[in-house]
Amino acid sequence: MLILSRKSNESLLIESANGTIEIVVTEITPGQVRLGIQAPKSCHILRKELAQTMQHNRQAASKISSADLRSAISQLKNQD
Structure with a gap:
């Protein structure tokens, strides 16, 4: 398992056969992290x-x- 540290408004990219998936940390609160995910429609999340x-x-x-x-x-x- 790859473990990364990200701050609010930082993102990471995942390259797949279907295209690029971007995961953005949109909000961090105690006990919760809110993520935004942009991916091709063919990618089921x-x-x-x-x-x-x-x-x-x-x-x-x-x-x-x-x-x-x-x-x-x-x-x-x-x-x-």
Whole structure:
């Protein structure tokens, strides 16, 4: 892991196959650093905790049987 020190309004550049990604430190407060990220639209940027949640949701969804899914859909239709 590369560790860099940056002050407010300083940035770093990451060169990728999709283009250049610039990360700017926009604000520093106790307990929080606010970052601005400029990247090509083809580059997907997610907070790590969101990516982990999405992965957990995919894993949970893959364990649902077809019968359980049909039952849930039927219950939702009956609520109307």
